[in-house]
Every structure is written in structure tokens, then in C-alpha cells.
Amino acid sequence: MEPVFSSAFAASSHSIERATQDISSQHALEILQRDGVLVIENALSSFQLQSLRAELYPWFDAARAGRGQFFGRGTRRFSGLFAKAPSTADLALNAAVLPVMDMLLHGPNAAKPICDVIELNLTQAIGIEPGEPAQFLHRDDDLWAFPRDFELMTNAMWTLDDFTIQNGATRLVPGSHLWARDRVPQPGDAISAEAPAGSVILWLGSVLHAGGANHSESIRRGVVMSYRLAWLAASEKLLLSIPPEIARTLPERLQQLIGYQLHKPNLGWVEGQDPIRWLRGEFAELAETEDNLTPFYEGLLEAVEKDPEAFAGYLT
DSSP states (O other): OOOOOBOOOOOOOOOOOEEETTOOHHHHHHHHHHHSEEEEETOSOHHHHHHHHHHHHHHHHHOOBOSSTTTOTTEEEEEOHHHHOTTHHHHHTOTTTHHHHHHHHHOSOTTSOSOSOEEEEEEEEEEEOTTOOOOOOBOGGGGSOSOOSSOOEEEEEEESSOBOTTTTOOEEOTTGGGSOTTBOOOTTOOEEOOBOTTOEEEEETTSOEEOOOOOSSSOEEEEEEEEEETTSOOSSOHHHHSOHHHHTTSOHHHHHHTTOSOBTTTBSOBTTBOHHHHHTTSOSSOOOOOOOOOHHHHHHHHHHHHOTTTTGGGTO
């Protein structure tokens, strides 16, 4: 059956809110929950920006354009960034971004979080060439086709060049994370996220967005890092694109974000152990199996051990 879409809606009247890098995580969270979109201007120092450019621009020169309309026949993309450009580690771990991603994806109820841990979903450099038309609006969380009322992923686009309407700044529809999924965007709903180089554009996976058309004479370059609930399959197989010998050189938090961690209870282990222990060489072919339980199951197991008669149904 073909999907049915409705277009009987007025255009959005939202704008994109802007902040500086000293915005609190709580305030950024509130804006994203309300609008689905936030631009943090000048989030990188000039030194960080120049380091990223020096490492990434040769890869942009060598990268190939896509073969299809969605990824863009005039758009250069490449992934596996931590193995290609060491400075990109600072983007994934950025103190103005990572805590917000964590708070968003764990959900508002600390007693019943949506996930145990989060991970990176994608690391990708994107260069829109002159003459490339606009991409069509889409939601990234359509990767996972099941009903839900919580966020599955979030995005952080780091601007290596100034993002302008002329050169194809990312287009976003603020508030579209609250829309019915069959609602059709109208002309004027999508807003170009203009931002100076060194900024970061944040948006939820449920927000309609797209690359803009590049009417300028220069390539428009950015780096997107997306984060997801760790119990979901990732877009990019980071455990393959980042070889173990490279992963061992990364900060421990980043090792965890690319997949060297457990999601309780017992999701993603190696020989019953946290895979970061395998990465460290603490075991190889065999290891003792650990329980790796959530607090709920730890409490239940403790109660059963203390009073087996009261919980006999769990044992017989």
C-alpha cells in the first residue's frame, strides 16, 4: 500500500534560535525539545578550525561524489573520520554538545532511562559542490521503522566553511519533530541554518532537514556527528571503519562512543565482558562471563537471594 500524505497545513512560523558556546546544557536541551533545532555559533577556536581544515581538506579533494540523487551527484562524502583526521575526536567529545546529546537520548526520567548508554551513529564529512541542487527534506530517524514517542538520535553539524543560503547551508524545519509523520512541508517551512565557520548546528533525528542548493562558486564543507541510543544498529559500522589499532589511541570516552562498551543488560559484549577490556588486551579468546545487569535486575536478584521462598516463582 502506498503511504498517504496530507498537505492541509499552514507554513511554519518558527525561526532557528542561536546561542554561544557558553550556553548551559540544560538550556540547550530545552531549546532542542521545543524547536528541534539550535545553532551554537563559533563553538570552535581558530586553532581547532585550522587543524580540522588541514587534516580534512586533502580528503575532500580525494573524495568521490555520490551516484544517486539523495546523497548527491555533486556532493563529496567520506566517513571513518577518527582514522583519517585525529582532530575530529574533539568534535565528538565537545563539552558543549556531548552532554546535551546524553541528556536528550537518555530521556527525562532518570529512574527509567530510554537507554543505558549512547553511541555515535555516524561520522561523515560532507562537501556540497557548486551547482548541486537542494536535497529533499527527510528525517534521519526513519532508519528505524517502529513506533515510538522518544528521540532515537540527534545530529551535530560542524561548519568548516561559512554556511550561507547561497552555498547550500543545511535546511531545517523547526518544530517538525512535533508534527504528524504524514504532514507535508510547505514552501517557507524550511529555514537555512546560516552560521560562520567553526559553529555547530544541532537538530533532532525527528526533524525534517536537507542539504541546501549550492549557487556559489565554492564547495561548502561540514562534518556531521550523529548520536543514537546504543541499543539501535548504527548507520556507520564504526568498529570496522576505525581499526582497533587506531581505536586504541583514542580517549576512552570516544572508544565507548564508537562501540567499545556494554549496554546493560548484556548487549554488545565480547566473551561476556565489556568489549573495552578486549580492546585493552585484557583477554583474547576466553574470559570469565559477567552478569552485566541493569539496576532493576540487580535488585531483583538480590531480593531472590535474600528471600527465595517469596520469589519462588522465579526459580521453579
